[in-house]
Amino acid sequence: MWQYEAPLRDMRYVIEDVLGLPAQWAALPAFAELDADTARAVLAEAARFATEVLAPTNANGDLEGCTLADGEVRTPRGYKEAYRAFVEAGWPALACDPAVGGQGLPQVLNAALYEMLAAANHAWTMYPGLLHGAYECLHLHASEELKQRYLGKVVSGEWLSTMCLTEAHAGSDLGLLATRATPAADGSYRLKGTKIFISGGEQDLTDNIVHLVLAKIPGPDGKLVPGTRGISLFIVPKKLVDTEGRLTGERNDVALAGLNHKLGYRGIPNTLLNFGEGKYPVRGGAGAIGYLVGKPGEGLRCMFHMMNEARIAVGLGATMLGYAGYEASLDYARNRPQGRAMGPGGKDPAQPQIPIIRHADVRRMLLAQKSWCEGALALELYCARLVDELHTGAPEAAAEAGLLLEMLTPIAKSWPSEWCLEANSLAIQVHGGYGYTRDFPVEQYWRDNRLNMIHEGTHGIQALDLLGRKVVMDGGKGLQLLAGTINATIQRALAVPELAGFANELAAALAEVGRATKAAWATGVAEEALANAVPYLQAFGHTVIAWIWLDVALCAHAKLGQGAAADDEAALRGKLAACRFFYRHDLPKVAAWLQVVASRDDTCRTMAEEGF
């Protein structure tokens, strides 16, 4: 089962030492009251909750899955009790505005909380996983009346939220949405349409569910506006609510139409929801009653925060599944005896067996996991810090943080989805045949993690966002800002002899990324530039993680120079080794990925369909 000591220490290391946040909080009016001890206490308590309450429900939740009886979803044993404890402890409100019942703590601590939860039981964590995003969305865009009805319950976690975007015929292509929202006389709307892939679209954890639904308001001709401009955002509650936020006792016309049977995340149902088909007629007719959030046609803009938070949350969850697998395989490798030590002349069968952690290849698999998962964790916490700066910093700093966040979101989402999944595969491999059985948790982590390259925008979508939009917007302003930020780290590392070599390698990789970006767009033809967007995303991601590692290594080096305690010293030297691993084993792949980008290689783009 999940043990929190090492990742907790790691999170504290990133938050306190690498990012130096306690000192920065003091400078921000919003967090001026927050000191390092309080932050530590929050982290420790989050770790305790995740380990003691949540982790014991993980394996069973996967085995049991969600069941359907009389149109109602039953969550696995223990999920409900864990959720109740979560709400009672006040965790949902952690990073919400005190003005609406929140605790006003930084997003960094909220991210750390969700990291703990995800490592302990990721399927369960997906239930409250959209809470904060829904809070942001309503807080920023809903009318005062809607806030009065819903916001408090969302902040407290008493009600959970969903994000209803996808429709079967449209997939990633939101412009084709066909869910229709017809205005009613009282200012509300009636929605009709079917949404798929809605996680937690039905559950027994909360009395009500606040669905946030994208739909189109028909024009005067009764037709829907084509494209994404026609999309608006609505609150559609499962049960109707009075002006004080109390249930009226009326069920809204939202019906569960089916569950998907999934590879992983089996503790949370993935649902098909029918809005307004008339299964639960309400207030005199069919049609799900919904309330407009923000202005008509601005649905995507209103959901933007929620979507961006969801993307970072995906990366964060992927990271922690990787981390949980790393910890499990490390534990196995320390305790499983097998094989003999390799001497200069090979192995001597007369020697006693050794724990497999002493074999170089097992260490390679552990170091790979360590460098991928700890690197990703540092990136995710850095992004959470940018969110805090965006929300609470001075205008210029906030704008800069927002731009960096835009640049890094595709990486924060996609990179852990790919590499921490690969880490899970190595965690299985370290276990040998046992890793393929249900007796160890690693196969579940691997299955769970496979979704993360798909939902909230696939790898392909993230790649188009990065190369097609983010690096070229405003004449490349975002890319320049990120490159400048990376260069600042490079400059610092060049001054440290042990790290100067890595700094030069990172500078070379960054220059290659820059050249490839220009070369991809050299003809200005989008289909040529974007034909190899995914290899570009991979190369960009590796460069970003190499930068993060150099930053982490600089901090470790500095702390070692100050003279650290013995076990701290071992951990800090471990950080330096993981950084070295990433530079030696992983960073050289950047050149391989960029070749096709820089040459605008057309192998994929021009492949004849009948040739497959």
Next chain:
Amino acid sequence: MWQYEAPLRDMRYVIEDVLGLPAQWAALPAFAELDADTARAVLAEAARFATEVLAPTNANGDLEGCTLADGEVRTPRGYKEAYRAFVEAGWPALACDPAVGGQGLPQVLNAALYEMLAAANHAWTMYPGLLHGAYECLHLHASEELKQRYLGKVVSGEWLSTMCLTEAHAGSDLGLLATRATPAADGSYRLKGTKIFISGGEQDLTDNIVHLVLAKIPGPDGKLVPGTRGISLFIVPKKLVDTEGRLTGERNDVALAGLNHKLGYRGIPNTLLNFGEGKYPVRGGAGAIGYLVGKPGEGLRCMFHMMNEARIAVGLGATMLGYAGYEASLDYARNRPQGRAMGPGGKDPAQPQIPIIRHADVRRMLLAQKSWCEGALALELYCARLVDELHTGAPEAAAEAGLLLEMLTPIAKSWPSEWCLEANSLAIQVHGGYGYTRDFPVEQYWRDNRLNMIHEGTHGIQALDLLGRKVVMDGGKGLQLLAGTINATIQRALAVPELAGFANELAAALAEVGRATKAAWATGVAEEALANAVPYLQAFGHTVIAWIWLDVALCAHAKLGQGAAADDEAALRGKLAACRFFYRHDLPKVAAWLQVVASRDDTCRTMAEEGF
């Protein structure tokens, strides 16, 4: 469900055109009677059996799994009937010696048969998957009396076989085996010990099971000889057999002690077997009755063929799971409309949706699968051809084939295990969210395929075999032979302007592999040389597959020059595109992997355990 047309055409293309086997068979006395039409008829019938009889049992077999009732294993519905049809059609005897009831056809056709079976239902295919290896082992090493009792039933498939090596405390370290074989007065032995991870160790498909078991005969002091020199091989039947090969009605003392619950391959039980614990006392006492195969202490040598065949069979199965996923995702991509065409200025939402196969990134994912799976298939068939040459060729050619086979076995086992698993992940990705559900077969392929990097020698073991033994044995004779064979392809391709660029890239990769091999061993210190054996295995494997692709492309180019029919032409151009994909997107990774090998990078080897 699995459709065989495309892979059948592909197998015929490799067998007839790339390898030119029909002409070579005519020159070999053993296959002089075999013509291309007969071989085609065998392939077509194998495809029909796999598709019509076997494929319908695949998804259900996974869902249902094997069940245990009263100590007996029940296989999933339809498995028994499919196995009966398989035996009745005479498939098990396909490539066995006619002198013992076989059909005497080439191993290449047997490989193609098992490829069809594996693509249709890999879990089921594992039941007869060891048949041919057991036949080889008994045919070569068993006494006439044992052959009289067992060989006919193994050849006909009436009884299935298992390979019982692993013990819980020993894992890959066979020298530690503790199963004890005590000689009895009548020349037989009594075995006591426990074996784990035995696929099909108990089943309801056949009346008897012929376990091939590694155990140690105690010395005069009653102690077991340490290390692998003490290991002998035994036949231990589940039920005893008289001298004519009939069941005597006595059950041997072999007891099922448990089943593993697995990530995949759920249609075949993975068992824990107790030999001789006294659960089924037999002929007056406890102890499983066994019969020595070959000489005492030569157990590993006797099992060598079976193990090597099993390793190639793992690669072959991994390949076909990849292939099945490729076909499934290709079908999905052709039929799923989503998104708009990318024009020079980007996407135009006013255009109608297009099938996703038209998006460059979907083509990238399909081309990657195609290049990995078709490349692996060609390698596996090439290896099967080497087996035929080893068994039936003139002495010099046979020796050369045997040496090439030794070099290529670690690649044939490991490369598809890694890259066709990656192909399965891309097949999921092409399906988007649907790929994560049980409504499509790709998630099962991915789960099934994950075992293949583990069993029959992990990636780490294959890497040590390659870099620690194969490339250095006999002063590097095997590596020189393989390099010479690859160079012959390079020379031919240099003469073809369209392929000369690839030939040069392959030559460069091959030279880098050679340099890295020398550099790894430059100090002669095994632990330094072998510290990065897995990256070496990966680089070596990519170089081998690049060679295979160049061979395939040469053949396609020649056929196009001769003027092919229209649909043949499209397929041949598809081969050229897949070759190009592999050279542009994959081969550049070789340099990244070899850096750590050539520099004898010690990051992993010297990592401090307390730094993790």
